[in-house]
Amino acid sequence: MILPAVCLVLTIAIYGFVKRFYKKYPKIYFTPLVVTPAILVLLLVWTNIPYNTYDAGAHWVTDMIGPATIVLAVPIYKNLPILKKHAFVIVSSVLFGSTIAIVTTAWIAKALNLDARLIESLAPRSATTPIAMAVSKITGGIPTITAVIVLLTGVLGIVLGPLVIRFFGIRNDVARGVLFGTGAHAAGTSKAFEFGSAAGSISSIAMILTAFFTFMTVSLVIGFFI
Template sequence: MNTLLSVLTGLLLTIGIYAGAKRLYRRVPKVYLSPLLITPLLIIVILTQSGISYDAYNEGAKWISKLLEPATVAFAVPLYKNFQTLKRHAAEIICGVAAGSVLAMVSSGMLAKWMHLSSPLATSLIPRSITTPIAMNVSEVIGGLPSMTAVFVIMTGILGSMVGPSIMRIFRIRGEIARGILFGTAAHGTGTSKAFEFSSLSGTISSISMIMAALFTLGAAPMLMAFLH
């Protein structure tokens, strides 16, 4: 019974807070009110104040995390629906995503060295710019800490969504393709949500870029780690 109560508590608490935060974000669409930011903060406060252990909470919450992996299959939908658009702009999308992915990994390595992070933390930082389920798998393969990688991924997504519009204004990025590549490559799922606020095409290109960035990182991260070491 205690196990069942723990499962229900973790599951319902996470879903309830996220649903409320999402409803608030729809009314007041400010980045600092993003459900990805509000939900973990509120959960941390509730757990620390109520005395509920993380292990007890995670008995239910872990099932939400497990749904991330099969949900990744849904990324194939925008690829199928917008195949002709992808075909027309294949060269710029591939070049832009490849350059962005390599830059993200290299800058992560440089940032880790500058901050004198331990080897496991530095390794966990490398795949920060791709979607969470794939980033966690990449982190495990290259010797990182998947749970820390998930934190870095969320921070990257929120930060990318915050500074992305400013970068577009500064560099006068007005093309829908360029906007999609920018958000999808640099800020994965969170950035894709932001890209859809600009246009459907930007959001679709962002989805495609997010998938491609994950594939590039999956292939390049082990080689990059060998080079850094």
């Protein structure tokens, strides 16, 4: 029991250090979402600690994803007037964006001649990890592959999102929030809060709606490709 507990403490400590470093040097390649897993993987390989042993302690961090989402209710409540004012734009944009994400992912996977299970694993990539893995399992995909693809989607989203915003000169909080929440789920939402509370709140709503729309539409969309 000692080693799993050490793994848990080490995970939290590494994340805390990387988070503080990122605040001091806010470069995209220092983002905790990328650096923390990289350090942990290197440590596990170097020390020959089995993943099951690590997960026995560190799984508590993963288990907190659900309860932590509740915290998003605070900025959402503070920005409720903005959310109500732009409700139609947010909902319609997220519906369109999440559907396009599923369609293009399935289409590209099919064009690459990937088998049905891989298509089902890749399609829900824009939803948050718990929802995406659940959808993958329901449709016949491989949840572990889905989790990796969701992580990669989040990383790409926080890397490319700011570039898109600067290139197109996007200054509207609604547009920024929908972009990050729909395209990069929780990682994108964290990035959206760097642009302001309103953008982060809208991203939170977009993330939740994306998960809902993905759950409702992915099976139908995949049916056209497999």
